[in-house]
Amino acid sequence: MKKSLLLLTIMALCMTFAPESLWAAVTGDAPVKGNEPLLITNAGQGPGGKMGRLLVRRSKAVKTMKYNAEPTIEDIKNGGYKTILVVVGSSAKGLGASGITIDDEVARLVKVMEGCKEAGVQVIVAHIEGKARRGKAGSANERSIDAVAPYAQAFIVKSDSDLDGRFTKLAEANNAPLTVIDETLDFMTVVKEMYSK
Secondary structure, X not given: OHHHHHHHHHHHHHHHHOOHHHOOOEEEOOOOOOOOOEEEEEEOEOOHHHHHHHHHHHHOOXXXXXXXXXXXXXXXXXXXXXXXXXXXXXXXXXXXXXXXXXXXXXXXXXXXXXXXXXXXXXXXXXXXXXXXXOOOOOOHHHHHHHXXXXXXXXXXXXXXXXXXXXXXXXXXXXXXXXXXXOOHHHHHHHHHHHXXX
16 A cells, blocks of 8 residues: 555656656647747637636746637737637537527637638647537537638647547648647647747
8 A cells, every 4th residue: 555655656746847748648740830929719619718728828838828718800900919729619608608609609700710811820720628529510519610620720639539530631621730639738738849949
């Protein structure tokens, strides 16, 4: 019992103080280089956008960033953003709290993505919550993916987000790199690579 407890303590210390590269699992294509200022948002009104913001902050790799759950085209065109990180995942609770339907959300997302295209803003689509934020064709999660994926210049996805190969196909269609993380926390490692000098 004492040996097991000691071993667990040592493992915990190693994970706490060892460089992330020793335990982070990032595969697929190398992350693209991100630019600043960075805008972080969500697609689908799920909690992933706020989770993405937290992980970007914890990475300490980005100096100039802003989170906006519902940016407008004017925000895009006047904000001076160079990169937008769109974290995809829908939530009935989030849609309800916003007082909108998934149809409203999809229409908003397409306008924002078109604004990014016109303004030359780099679009990176992330799906970091895994299969819990996937669904059947036509579901709010899948429609959120449909709305933003055609504009993505790079994808970052959790491995179980792509169990059906959907993101692999989207990346191929866009000729865009696909970076895969095993765990949501590995997203911090990707952000550090994106914003390393």
